[in-house]
Amino acid sequence: xxxxxxxxxxxxxxxxxxxxxxxxxxxxxxxxxxxxxxxxxxxxxxxxxxxxxxxxxxxxxxxxxxxxxxxxxxxxxxxxxxxxxxxxxxxxxxxxxxxxxxxxxxxxxxxxxxxxxxxxxxxxxxxxxxxxxxxxxxxxxxxxxxxxxxxxxxxxxxx
Numbered sequence: 001x002x003x004x005x006x007x008x009x010x011x012x013x014x015x016x017x018x019x020x021x022x023x024x025x026x027x028x029x030x031x032x033x034x035x036x037x038x039x040x041x042x043x044x045x046x047x048x049x050x051x052x053x054x055x056x057x058x059x060x061x062x063x064x065x066x067x068x069x070x071x072x073x074x075x076x077x078x079x080x081x082x083x084x085x086x087x088x089x090x091x092x093x094x095x096x097x098x099x100x101x102x103x104x105x106x107x108x109x110x111x112x113x114x115x116x117x118x119x120x121x122x123x124x125x126x127x128x129x130x131x132x133x134x135x136x137x138x139x140x141x142x143x144x145x146x147x148x149x150x151x152x153x154x155x156x157x158x159x
Contacts (some may be wrong), residue, residue, distance in 0.1 A: 001045070001051070001085065002044070003044050003045075003047045003089045004043060004045065006042060011035075014031060014050060015028040015031070016107065017050055017051075017072060018031055018053060018072050020075060021072035021074060022070075027072065033071055034055055034149050038056060039058050039095060040094060040095075041054070042089055042090060044082045044083075046071070046077065049074075049109075050074075051077040051082055052063075052072065052077065053071070054070075054083075054086040055070060056091075056094055056099065057147050058069055058147070059100060060144070062112070062139055062143070063138045063142075063145045064097045065097060065098045066094055066099050067099075068090065068100065071083060071087065072157045086112055091111040097135055097138050098133065098135060099134075101132075102130050103115045103131070105129065108131050110135070112133050113132065114132060114138040115128055116129045117134065121143070122144070123144040123145075155156045
């Protein structure tokens, strides 16, 4: 498996992967809307096939913050560590002080994301599934605004 930056030739495959993984087009639409301003867009590739995708997008925050969404692995490739590898690569490559994610606390907790540290942030997605991975020291409170594309794409849950 190889993890690399997304290139324009990947877009159709990424769109198909997101639609297949989520069983709807909302996440594919979200990725299309976020792509022009994305801080980082990665794909996992195996046997010449795009098997996973991850995107980081800048957040409006009192420090350099990114949102991790969407992240997906093709159904036939799930359970092989591809999602974890993509997230770890993004954590290494991200040019931000902190990464926010909305997801399963058990899964993301294993990767260093913490819901307790995100509890001090006002955000449209605040709650027990909002987590932060602080790469550098950041304030314990503040307001976090996700890009408009999250609501415009009909995604009420930016996973």
